[in-house]
Structure formats: structure tokens, C-alpha cells
Amino acid sequence: MKSSITLDIFDENGASLGKKRFYTTLDKHKSLNQWWVNFKDSANEMLGLISNYPSDFQNQQKVCLLSKPLARYCLNITQNNLIPFSVYFSVRHCIPHTWINHNDQFLNPNKKWEKDTEFQNDCLAFMLFHGKNRITAKEGINHFIPFSEKELNTQEAFESHFMQDFLRGKVKQEQSLRGSGNATTKQSKNTSIDCHADKSARNDKVKSKPLQTRLFSDELESTFIPTKPLEFSDEAKEVLQAGKELFKHYHKQAKDEKNYNPNAALYDIKAHFQGFNDKGKMNSPQKAQDEAYKEKLGILNYALKELAKKIEVKVYEYEFLLP
Numbered sequence: 080m081k082s083s084i085t086l087d088i089f090d091e092n093g094a095s096l097g098k099k100r101f102y103t104t105l106d107k108h109k110s111l112n113q114w115w116v117n118f119k120d121s122a123n124e125m126l127g128l129i130s131n132y133p134s135d136f137q138n139q140q141k142v143c144l145l146s147k148p149l150a151r152y153c154l155n156i157t158q159n160n161l162i163p164f165s166v167y168f169s170v171r172h173c174i175p176h177t178w179i180n181h182n183d184q185f186l187n188p189n190k191k192w193e194k195d196t197e198f199q200n201d202c203l204a205f206m207l208f209h210g211k212n213r214i215t216a217k218e219g220i221n222h223f224i225p226f227s228e229k230e231l232n233t234q235e236a237f238e239s240h241f242m243q244d245f246l247r248g249k250v251k252q253e254q255s256l257r258g259s260g261n262a263t264t265k266q267s268k269n270t271s272i273d274c275h276a277d278k279s280a281r282n283d284k285v286k287s288k289p290l291q292t293r294l295f296s297d298e299l300e301s302t303f304i305p306t307k308p309l310e311f312s313d314e315a316k317e318v319l320q321a322g323k324e325l326f327k328h329y330h331k332q333a334k335d336e337k338n339y340n341p342n343a344a345l346y347d348i349k350a351h352f353q354g355f356n357d358k359g360k361m362n363s364p365q366k367a368q369d370e371a372y373k374e375k376l377g378i379l380n381y382a383l384k385e386l387a388k389k390i391e392v393k394v395y396e397y398e399f400l401l402p
Contacts, residue, residue, distance in 0.1 A: 083401075088179060099179060102401055110134040111185035111399060115167050118160040125155040126222040126241060127214050129164050134185040136176040142168065143211040146218035158241075158250055162199050162303035166192065169202035170399045172209055173387040185399055192397040197312050198390070199303070204315035205386050207242075208322045208345060208379060215350075216342040223344060226323055231330050235341040248307040314386040321379035328375055349376075 088096045111134040128145045131152040132138035145153065156164050170185060192198060206212065207225055214223045222241040244250050311319065322345070329348045333339045340347060352367040367373050395402050 109187035114187040118163045120157040120159045123157040127156045128153040136180045139176045142171045143213045165203040165206045168206045173390040188397045188399045198393045200309045201315045204318045214344045215346045221342045221344045233341045234334050246309050248305040314389050317382040321382045325375045
């Protein structure tokens with residue numbers, strides 16, 4: 080039996096859209112969610128959660144970062160698994176969902192990604208500023224601010240400096256790997272929430288092991304807790320800079336308002352400028368009254384698209400998807 084079949088694809092008008100390869104042996108591959116659940120960490124402080132849905136494109140829009148569980152299937156984000164969870168999130172969001180890839184399956188990757196720190200850092204930057212980052216300071220301490228108070232000219236100190244310290248390589252590994260200490264944050268009011276992985280992950284026959292023995296392959300000598308400042312690609316730097324400008328604009332514009340929140344997350348900033356409709360859904364950016372905000376958000380979204388293209392290449396190289 081052939082391992083794949085290649086077919087011509089056409090649009091509704093009969094115009095050629097190229098070729099599409101379908102694989103007949105995917106049942107022999109573990110899914111991305113079966114890989115992802117190996118990074119489960121319920122022992123350390125929860126920084127946020129990431130929702131988990133079946134490993135295909137049709138469920139792409141359900142994958143998001145959360146401050147509290149809004150869905151049944153989610154896992155805690157901690158210092159230990161922030162990088163692999165950033166990879167998971169970015170792999171699932173860097174390629175747009177279309178009718179052509181609707182049923183394509185994300186897979187357990189090869190080991191090469193573990194050594195590629197630029198790829199890992201690209202994924203972290205991408206996740207921090209992606210629209211599916213739904214972390215909000217209204218539902219707990221916001222651990223996802225990658226900038227300092229001085230950089231943003233805030234009116235008060237942040238409740239958490241975790242992300243700044245992580246990017247600077249200042250999070251202590253011994254606390255991250257061996258204890259439940261919160262290192263650089265105040266104690267969160269959120270307790271660790273052990274949500275379940277999806278059905279495909281629960282059915283996997285991987286036995287539960289201590290986190291530090293499950294996180295890494297045999298040939299990986301280091302951990303995912305940086306010991307020096309992260310080095311970002313040019314594309315990731317553009318995202319970080321655009322994100323910084325957006326945050327700075329919020330703190331400058333909203334600092335004298337009653338609802339000003341110095342710990343505002345990306346989602347909170349968007350909510351501030353865009354507002355919500357009568358059904359509780361956030362309005363589109365076009366409805367924002369602040370033109371400077373719309374311009375800065377547009378710059379950020381463009382930078383994210385450029386970074387997504389860079390990440391996409393690695394998605395196929397590391398076999399998260401088959402070409």
C-alpha cells in the first residue's frame with residue numbers, strides 16, 4: 080500500500096489550486112496531543128492555562144491561552160513547560176486554516192526542535208502577542224508581561240515580573256524543576272488546576288513519570304529554563320517591538336482613567352480600545368475610536384504574520400506536519 084496519494088485540487092470555478100497529498104499511514108504516528116501531554120505539570124505554580132482540542136486544523140480556533148478554565152480540556156502553563164507549550168501553541172496557529180488543510184493532522188515531532196533555541200524563542204514571542212492569548216488581569220495575576228515598568232512608563236509596579244525574568248534568564252532552575260516556589264512572582268490566587276487532556280492524549284499508553292524525566296529526550300542535556308537572556312530572530316524582535324509600542328500606548332492613553340490597570344494583558348488592552356457588543360463579544364479593531372491604537376495593532380499583526388511564515392518552515396522540518 081502506498082503511504083500517500085497526491086491529487087489535483089481545484090476551486091469552485093475549476094481553476095487549479097495545485098496538488099494535495101493525503102497520507103494513508105497516519106494511524107502509525109502519535110498525535111501532537113499525545114506528545115504535548117508529556118509536558119503536563121501539576122506540581123508547580125500555574126501561570127495560566129492552554130486549551131487542548133483534537134490535533135487538526137478544524138479545531139485551530141479553539142486553542143488559546145486562558146487565565147481560568149473555560150473549557151474542559153486544558154493543561155497548566157508553568158515555568159517548566161512554558162517553552163514546549165509555546166511551541167505547541169505556535170505550531171497550531173502559524174498556518175491559517177483552510178478547506179484544503181481542514182482535516183490535516185498535527186503529529187508528534189522529531190527531536191530536532193529541542194536543540195533549536197531560535198525556533199523556541201520565535202514561538203514564545205508569537206504566542207505572547209497572538210490574538211488567541213486570552214490571558215486577562217481581571218481573572219488573576221498576569222504573568223505574561225514581557226516588559227518592565229520603566230519600558231512602558233506605568234503608574235504602578237506589576238504584580239508579576241515572571242515573563243521579564245524568564246526572557247532575561249533569571250528564573251531559578253532549581254525552583255522550577257524541584258520545588259513549587261514561585262521564584263519571581265507574588266503568590267497567585269489561582270490554585271493549580273489539573274484539567275484533562277483530550278481523548279487522544281488520555282488514550283495514549285505513556286505512563287506518568289516525574290516531570291523532569293518526561294520533559295526531555297535522552298540526547299537533550301539542558302532544560303527549557305533559560306540561564307541567560309533569550310536571543311530573538313529579527314522577525315521575533317519586530318513582534319516584541321510592535322507589542323511594546325502597543326502596551327506603551329495603552330499606559331499613556333489610559334493612565335488617568337478610572338478603569339486603568341497597570342497589569343493589563345494584551346487581551347485587556349484590546350478590550351479597552353475595542354469594547355464589546357451587546358452579546359459580550361469583543362468588537363473588531365475597526366470599531367476602535369483611537370486611530371493610533373489601530374495603527375499600532377496593524378503593525379503588530381503584520382509582524383506576527385511575518386514571524387508565522389518563519390515558524391511554518393520549521394513545522395514541516397521538525398515533522399509537526401507532513402508536507
